[in-house]
Amino acid sequence: MMSRRLTFFIFRFSFFIAAALLLSSCFRADDFEDTPEGNMEALWTLIDEHYCFLDYKRDAIGLDWNEVRSRYRARLSDDMSKAQLFEVLAEMLSELRDGHVNLYTPADVGRNWSWYEDFPPNFYQDLQDAYLGKDYKIASSLKYRILDDNVGYLVCSSFSSSFGEGNLDEVLYGLRSCSGLILDMRNNTGGDLTLADRLARRFTNDRRLVGYICHKTGKGHNDFSTPEKQYLEPSEGVRWQKPVIVLTNRRCYSATNTFVRDMKQCPKVTVLGDQTGGGSGMPFSGELPNGWSVRFSACPMYDADMNHIEFGIQPDIVVSLTDEDRARGFDTLIEAARQRLQ
Amino acid sequence: MRRSTLFIISHLLFILFPLRAFAQEGCNVTRATVFYGGFASQQDTYLTPLLYKGYQLSMLHEDLRATSIWKGHVSGQSLVQLDITSTKSASGKGRYLGGRLHYDYALHYNWLLNDHWRLMAGPQLGATLGVLYNARNSNNPAQAIANAHLNASAAAIFRFPFCRREAAVRYQTDFQLFGVMFSPNYGQSYYEIFSLAQPDHNVIATLPWKALRWRNQLTMDIPLRRSSIRYGLFLDTQSSHVNNLIQSHLTAGFMLGWVRHHTRRNTQRQFPENFIL
Numbered sequence: 301m302m303s304r305r306l307t308f309f310i311f312r313f314s315f316f317i318a319a320a321l322l323l324s325s326c327f328r329a330d331d332f333e334d335t336p337e338g339n340m341e342a343l344w345t346l347i348d349e350h351y352c353f354l355d356y357k358r359d360a361i362g363l364d365w366n367e368v369r370s371r372y373r374a375r376l377s378d379d380m381s382k383a384q385l386f387e388v389l390a391e392m393l394s395e396l397r398d399g400h401v402n403l404y405t406p407a408d409v410g411r412n413w414s415w416y417e418d419f420p421p422n423f424y425q426d427l428q429d430a431y432l433g434k435d436y437k438i439a440s441s442l443k444y445r446i447l448d449d450n451v452g453y454l455v456c457s458s459f460s461s462s463f464g465e466g467n468l469d470e471v472l473y474g475l476r477s478c479s480g481l482i483l484d485m486r487n488n489t490g491g492d493l494t495l496a497d498r499l500a501r502r503f504t505n506d507r508r509l510v511g512y513i514c515h516k517t518g519k520g521h522n523d524f525s526t527p528e529k530q531y532l533e534p535s536e537g538v539r540w541q542k543p544v545i546v547l548t549n550r551r552c553y554s555a556t557n558t559f560v561r562d563m564k565q566c567p568k569v570t571v572l573g574d575q576t577g578g579g580s581g582m583p584f585s586g587e588l589p590n591g592w593s594v595r596f597s598a599c600p601m602y603d604a605d606m607n608h609i610e611f612g613i614q615p616d617i618v619v620s621l622t623d624e625d626r627a628r629g630f631d632t633l634i635e636a637a638r639q640r641l642q
Numbered sequence: 643m644r645r646s647t648l649f650i651i652s653h654l655l656f657i658l659f660p661l662r663a664f665a666q667e668g669c670n671v672t673r674a675t676v677f678y679g680g681f682a683s684q685q686d687t688y689l690t691p692l693l694y695k696g697y698q699l700s701m702l703h704e705d706l707r708a709t710s711i712w713k714g715h716v717s718g719q720s721l722v723q724l725d726i727t728s729t730k731s732a733s734g735k736g737r738y739l740g741g742r743l744h745y746d747y748a749l750h751y752n753w754l755l756n757d758h759w760r761l762m763a764g765p766q767l768g769a770t771l772g773v774l775y776n777a778r779n780s781n782n783p784a785q786a787i788a789n790a791h792l793n794a795s796a797a798a799i800f801r802f803p804f805c806r807r808e809a810a811v812r813y814q815t816d817f818q819l820f821g822v823m824f825s826p827n828y829g830q831s832y833y834e835i836f837s838l839a840q841p842d843h844n845v846i847a848t849l850p851w852k853a854l855r856w857r858n859q860l861t862m863d864i865p866l867r868r869s870s871i872r873y874g875l876f877l878d879t880q881s882s883h884v885n886n887l888i889q890s891h892l893t894a895g896f897m898l899g900w901v902r903h904h905t906r907r908n909t910q911r912q913f914p915e916n917f918i919l
Binding site: 331334342345346350352493494513515516517518519523525528530582583584585586587589590591593595598599 | 689690692693781828
């Protein structure tokens with residue numbers, strides 16, 4: 301009797317395991333072959349299921365991702381070279397007009413940098429160097445000095461190179477006697493969001509709603525989580541209390557775009573220059589069967605009014621760097637900022 | 643479903659783990675330490691949609707001892723398993739490095755069918771912590787692994803004479819019934835979870851069709867002086883499909899290690915001779 305029960309138990313247990321294994325065999329993602337068509341399908345599907353701006357860009361720039369698929373599939377052939385396949389796939393991705401979308405191969409990087417290449421630079425390194433002079437100070441990745449008219453000039457050229465709270469304390473304390481501060485963010489193409497937040501926190505005394513962030517919750521183009529509020533908390537270190545002018549150009553991208561979004565909510569802050577380049581989707585990585593790596597925007601961020609900032613943020617005051625000023629060794633944006641801070 | 647599963651698991655935690663105290667009363671203890679290496683297959687669609695294949699090295703420490711529960715018919719078994727994996731994509735350009743630490747504790751009811759056969763079955767509670775790192779990714783470079791689970795555990799042991807002593811063949815299977823696991827949401831960044839403290843369905847109660855752990859061991863213990871040599875085969879499957887993300891980890895390999903049996907002679911015996919293997 302006992303052994304019968306045991307046999308029955310073992311039979312049921314085995315059946316349960318077999319059924320579960322059958323179910324678990326569904327736990328496999330789609331497999332794509334390492335062929336031109338397989339790689340294109342893998343790339344198209346990766347973007348189709350994970351990219352966060354398909355619906356927005358359909359409305360904003362008329363992007364039809366299904367039409368893109370059929371158009372680029374027609375350019376494939378079984379005997380095409382790697383370079384030819386790269387050209388097709390890179391062009392397909394460039395339809396997204398997103399600086400956070402890249403195709404990485406050992407030979408080249410597919411990109412669409414039209415967000416700054418199609419616009420005037422409004423920045424020249426030699427001019428910035430002239431304003432910094434030779435006796436500027438360096439606090440980690442930050443460069444700063446006091447200009448002749450007692451205006452502080454702080455250059456933050458990247459959020460990829462770190463700076464600490466101690467650096468910011470020293471910089472702002474060192475510039476405390478200035479009448480105002482020019483924060484030159486031009487050509488800062490982004491990096492670490494926590495660094496952008498660390499810097500922006502120095503310019504508010506209150507907790508401020510600066511925007512929203514969400515993420516995809518499924519494969520559908522419109523499967524998003526409820527947008528969560530993003531707040532800027534005041535720093536516990538030295539906080540700047542005087543007027544600030546943030547200089548921007550089209551190469552202010554990604555984390556710098558987010559920084560400008562946050563700074564626009566702060567008091568005594570004016571954004572001057574050109575529109576930022578955008579890049580409001582936090583990028584994720586993926587991979588194709590042939591080993592090429594893909595980067596794409598995954599988590600969209602919005603401004604405090606829930607507007608998209610993927611294509612950039614307008615400055616409060618539009619100023620362009622003129623050829624005449626450049627010829628005279630003047631940076632039009634810095635000069636405009638200095639006048640306002642007098 | 644989530645509430646009821648959490649309710650069941652939390653109550654079993656309260657019931658099963660205090661029972662461990664009875665295991666300390668046991669006079670017969672078997673400790674085994676085995677190492678195994680073998681093939682590993684991994685997929686985590688949060689990191690990349692591709693299947694990676696490679697190798698795994700693991701260590702499994704087992705402590706099996708008698709208890710006084712149900713007149714000594716229940717044994718307690720703790721398993722500590724450490725896995726180190728290195729896998730590559732088919733192209734060889736992507737690489738995962740992973741590590742997992744598993745702890746499981748089971749209480750088995752023992753049926754002594756005859757002089758050769760013994761069957762064991764009972765609940766097993768466990769937890770896993772680990773990380774899977776993809777060397778190529780930027781904002782999603784790693785996946786944290788954390789889960790707790792209730793398993794059904796069963797074993798069959800066949801003992802037979804070998805060089806005037808006893809050898810044993812054992813098959814043990816541990817199958818996950820309920821679990822609680824951590825997972826980021828489909829496109830959620832760790833920046834949102836940890837820097838912004840904005841969770842979104844990151845702790846999930848699971849049933850076998852959502853998350854599966856199935857561990858199998860087929861071993862033979864060959865007596866050698868005072869201890870035994872254990873060798874055998876190992877098959878471990880861990881899969882989940884939650885938040886529209888697929889994670890799977892399959893490993894199969896060969897085990898080799900040693901087993902030591904301890905008997906406390908000062909303790910009054912209340913268990914059958916050679917009860918524990």
